[in-house]
Amino acid sequence: MLVGVLVWRRHRLLDVLSLGRDTAVNLGVDHTRAAVRILMAVSLLTAVSTALVGPMTFFGFMAATLAYQVTGRHEHRYVLPTAFLVGLCALVGGQFVLEHLLGHAGTLSVVVEFTGGALFLYFLLRKAAR
Amino acid sequence: MIELTDLTKAYGSRTVLDDVSLRIEPGGVTSIIGPNGAGKSTMLTIIGRLLGADGGRVTVDGMDVADTPGRDMARRLSILRQENRFTTRLTVRELVGFGRYPHSRGRLTDECRARVEAALGFLDLVPLADRFLDELSGGQRQRAYVAMVLCQDTDYVLLDEPLNNLDMKHAVSMMRQIRRAADTLGRTVVIVIHDINFASAYSDRIIAMRDGRVVHAGTPAEIMTPEVLEDVFDLEVRVEEIAGSRIGVYY
Ligand SMILES: Nc1ncnc2c1ncn2[C@@H]1O[C@H](COP(=O)(O)OP(=O)(O)OP(=O)(O)O)[C@@H](O)[C@H]1O
Ligand SMILES: [Mg+2]
Numbered sequence: 001m002l003v004g005v006l007v008w009r010r011h012r013l014l015d016v017l018s019l020g021r022d023t024a025v026n027l028g029v030d031h032t033r034a035a036v037r038i039l040m041a042v043s044l045l046t047a048v049s050t051a052l053v054g055p056m057t058f059f060g061f062m063a064a065t066l067a068y069q070v071t072g073r074h075e076h077r078y079v080l081p082t083a084f085l086v087g088l089c090a091l092v093g094g095q096f097v098l099e100h101l102l103g104h105a106g107t108l109s110v111v112v113e114f115t116g117g118a119l120f121l122y123f124l125l126r127k128a129a130r
Numbered sequence: 131m132i133e134l135t136d137l138t139k140a141y142g143s144r145t146v147l148d149d150v151s152l153r154i155e156p157g158g159v160t161s162i163i164g165p166n167g168a169g170k171s172t173m174l175t176i177i178g179r180l181l182g183a184d185g186g187r188v189t190v191d192g193m194d195v196a197d198t199p200g201r202d203m204a205r206r207l208s209i210l211r212q213e214n215r216f217t218t219r220l221t222v223r224e225l226v227g228f229g230r231y232p233h234s235r236g237r238l239t240d241e242c243r244a245r246v247e248a249a250l251g252f253l254d255l256v257p258l259a260d261r262f263l264d265e266l267s268g269g270q271r272q273r274a275y276v277a278m279v280l281c282q283d284t285d286y287v288l289l290d291e292p293l294n295n296l297d298m299k300h301a302v303s304m305m306r307q308i309r310r311a312a313d314t315l316g317r318t319v320v321i322v323i324h325d326i327n328f329a330s331a332y333s334d335r336i337i338a339m340r341d342g343r344v345v346h347a348g349t350p351a352e353i354m355t356p357e358v359l360e361d362v363f364d365l366e367v368r369v370e371e372i373a374g375s376r377i378g379v380y381y
Contacts, residue, residue: 012236015218016228016231018218019216019228020214022209023214025179026209027228027229028202028203028232030199
């Protein structure tokens with residue numbers, strides 16, 4: 001949670017970094033330091049979420065991609081909270097459907113992995129087709 | 131003042147900057163010319179601290195570019211590379227707004243917005259301001275990037291081939307904006323440029339490079355001679371005085 005907030009407070013820095021290293025350095029960003037910090041935050045977030053709900057390879061990809069699609073924007077101001085909400089809805093909603101409507105018919109992580117993986121393949125193929 | 135002392139850079143065993151020492155006085159427009167692979171971009175990117183040197187140092191107003199905090203440097207010197215990749219979907223106005231980042235950390239003030247609009251105007255980008263970068267032509271995108279660095283409002287502006295992809299009209303207007311930045315805003319502009327005639331007509335000083343060295347430096351009148359140009363480019367060039375500028379003819 002804390003890490004999430006820290007990342008959120010840096011959303012403008014993330015926007016600048018997405019312009020590429022050279023432009024970011026030109027605009028006064030210490031690129032190496034920023035990259036190390038982001039990697040640290042990402043590993044921490046991944047570690048915590050894996051510890052809590054188990055490994056889900058494609059879940060992050062799914063949340064991020066859907067967030068880009070939903071917002072139609074690139075600014076992290078919009079993308080970060082949307083990805084957060086998408087992730088929350090998918091997990092809580094998925095768990096609810098499984099438990100109450102399907103009567104514990106399977107585990108959520110299998111479903112998430114399947115849809116996330118399918119989405120990943122879809123985007124991969126669409127990129128390749130272009 | 132930009133001062134280079136014994137600057138060297140090698141890629142593997144190939145030396146691309148060979149012990150370059152140079153001073154660029156504040157004010158005016160300085161053009162760097164020279165054949166492909168002479169080391170012009172390498173020198174400019176080292177001055178602009180996007181690349182580290184192997185030896186020697188670069189100072190800007192006495193500050194070493196390699197160890198001055200990034201944000202301080204970014205308010206004093208801006209650089210635009212020969213090629214710029216981008217991964218995100220941005221509009222022209224948003225890109226130009228990023229030029230204000232060193233001053234505002236991403237929260238645009240009213241003054242920032244005014245400067246963004248002014249830069250868009252100078253580079254003839256107002257009709258394109260809300261278009262996405264990936265929907266522009268190469269020359270339109272080039273102008274958007276130049277608008278971004280002008281918006282950064284730095285004393286020193288380094289531009290690597292700002293005329294890339296520009297048509298005749300926009301090339302002339304780009305050079306006029308560069309002149310205006312130097313003359314009325316007091317900026318020190320250093321550009322890498324291939325068209326020796328643009329260099330001759332619009333700059334105060336010309337630096338000629340070949341094989342990783344500065345081989346000639348001087349006023350356009352000193353550099354625009356058949357002897358110097360042949361020495362730099364290994365090509366016979368006729369030089370004529372036309373409308374007050376020395377023009378090289380080399381077709
Ligand atoms: N990343 C790199 N790795 C290896 N060699 C490089 C690299 N970048 C540049 N070089 C070499 O360094 C030399 C100088 O390159 P530089 O880009 O500075 O030339 P330039 O004068 O800007 O040329 P141009 O007019 O083509 O832009 C060239 O011989 C080039 O091949
Ligand atoms: Mg070059």
